[in-house]
């Protein structure tokens with residue numbers, strides 16, 4: 205099985221065995237958003253490299269994760285102005301053309317949820333909200349034990365929920381989106397702006413100053429306030445924070461926990477576990493390998 209995780213700034217390919225266990229992976233940093241052809245070419249080359257590494261040329265199925273809205277009926281990306289290089293592209297067909305491997309395309313956050321349910325912090329849970337917080341923000345929903353994709357496969361676009369009192373311009377062309385204020389890109393910009401352009405490390409155990417701490421706390425609380433509203437609506441058992449920001453300083457995560465306790469209904473908040481993803485940035489790949497393994501086994 206092959207899994208692809210195509211984000212905004214990197215492409216990762218992995219090989220898994222027939223039970224969905226990860227065997228080998230390769231990644232390449234690149235600006236995925238500006239050139240869809242280049243990103244798909246890189247994906248095909250990484251698949252070839254990783255299958256050579258794993259010594260396993262027999263590939264049954266590819267499941268590809270995208271951080272882009274993909275319409276279920278057509279399998280085509282429906283992107284906004286800022287992602288025009290991808291609009292109308294059918295990534296599954298493009299990967300099949302390049303590799304000859306049948307490819308199924310899914311939303312990356314939904315695969316993240318399935319990965320964490322299969323082998324991470326949400327093991328055995330049936331109602332899970334997974335948030336992928338990286339350069340964009342997406343939500344994956346598993347409700348009553350089943351993936352929830354919505355009427356057209358476009359569910360989970362939480363990054364473009366409007367935040368009251370905010371007017372920052374978002375790459376989607378609207379103003380005041382959650383993603384425009386609390387994505388990795390926006391937080392890094394805020395830290396650079398307050399530290400004379402210096403890149404301040406904000407890993408989980410780094411020492412951070414009061415200004416960086418405030419930026420991370422506010423971002424966590426702003427995200428948590430939106431999560432609280434979603435929790436009121438869906439009553440999830442578990443909210444999992446994944447993506448690059450899952451490894452940021454604990455102040456960010458504590459901000460999310462604080463706001464869920466503060467703003468969700470008390471009876472909901474008391475029963476909602478808010479956890480960090482356990483699969484070390486690989487939740488999506490694990491979910492993709494699990495789906496690939498399941499569909500191949502089911503077809504046999």
Ligand SMILES: [Zn+2]
Nearest residue numbers: 364374376381
């Ligand atoms: Zn937006």
